[in-house]
Amino acid sequence: MNDALDDQWNPTDQDGSPHEGGFRARFDVTTERGGPRYGEFNEQVRLLMDRVRYACPTGELTDELIADLKSINGKLADVQIDEWHTPAGTRIDLPARGNITVPPYDVTDAGPDGVTAQITFRPYHLGGNDAAHGGQVAVAFDDLGGMASALKIQGVSRTAYLTVNYRSITPLRTPLTIRTWVENLDGRKVYVKGTLHEGDRLCADLDALFIRLKPGQP
Numbered sequence: 384m385n386d387a388l389d390d391q392w393n394p395t396d397q398d399g400s401p402h403e404g405g406f407r408a409r410f411d412v413t414t415e416r417g418g419p420r421y422g423e424f425n426e427q428v429r430l431l432m433d434r435v436r437y438a439c440p441t442g443e444l445t446d447e448l449i450a451d452l453k454s455i456n457g458k459l460a461d462v463q464i465d466e467w468h469t470p471a472g473t474r475i476d477l478p479a480r481g482n483i484t485v486p487p488y489d490v491t492d493a494g495p496d497g498v499t500a501q502i503t504f505r506p507y508h509l510g511g512n513d514a515a516h517g518g519q520v521a522v523a524f525d526d527l528g529g530m531a532s533a534l535k536i537q538g539v540s541r542t543a544y545l546t547v548n549y550r551s552i553t554p555l556r557t558p559l560t561i562r563t564w565v566e567n568l569d570g571r572k573v574y575v576k577g578t579l580h581e582g583d584r585l586c587a588d589l590d591a592l593f594i595r596l597k598p599g600q601p
């Protein structure tokens with residue numbers, strides 16, 4: 384990525400609020416950024432990716448779609464801000480905190496003892512033969528493992544390793560139960576476990592290490 388593009392994706396933060404290394408000391412959650420219909424907007428983006436994943440457009444339709452998408456990207460280019468103030472990732476009232484890069488989940492229970500969520504892998508999470516892509520399962524475990532770590536240590540951590548065992552097929556378009564919890568704490572080391580189930584069937588499990596960041600650590 385060239386420098387100009389890099390600047391585009393790393394705009395200076397808006398309010399100069401306290402910063403500890405790569406993460407903020409304070410995680411500003413919100414239910415208002417992006418307006419009351421931001422969840423609906425997210426859903427349309429996810430639906431777009433579903434449709435694109437399985438589409439075989441004619442050349443003419445591809446031309447038309449490029450023009451439509453350029454128009455949408457132009458509108459979004461006018462409202463770019465820093466990562467700390469976007470709705471995506473901070474809207475705790477929306478699936479996956481409004482972050483469309485994470486498979487959509489709804490947290491049903493969260494605290495120092497762990498996190499439980501209902502998650503549905505979308506058509507665009509396809510790996511092959513109607514099953515979820517293993518990398519997408521890992522994304523879900525990373526996000527919710529990170530959340531379990533954050534709620535346990537009341538601070539920020541980064542993933543040091545993340546091992547996913549794929550025990551059976553993870554289906555698309557099916558509500559699944561994902562759980563993550565801190566198994567052990569050893570200084571800055573936060574050992575996290577997790578499971579992903581369809582009903583009683585174990586689809587995958589997680590063994591991960593998160594490291595609590597020191598003040599100023601990127």
Ligand SMILES: CCCCCCCCCCCCCCCC(=O)SCCNC(=O)CCNC(=O)[C@H](O)C(C)(C)COP(=O)(O)OP(=O)(O)OC[C@H]1O[C@@H](n2cnc3c(N)ncnc32)[C@H](O)[C@@H]1OP(=O)(O)O
Pocket residue numbers: 410412475490493525526527528529530533540541542543544570571572592594596597600601
């Ligand atoms: C309900 C609403 C609530 C809202 C609530 C919001 C929650 C919001 C959640 C967001 C959730 C997002 C979650 C995404 C999380 C990422 O995805 S983070 C991105 C992926 N990870 C990275 O990029 C990390 C890259 N690596 C690094 O930055 C550094 O290597 C690390 C991991 C910070 C560690 O470096 P360090 O701080 O210098 O630590 P270091 O001294 O090397 O190691 C510390 C200890 O850990 C051990 N260690 C370190 N790495 C390893 C390893 N790979 N294997 C084994 N041991 C290791 C060391 O041996 C050492 O052990 P001891 O000597 O203390 O016994």
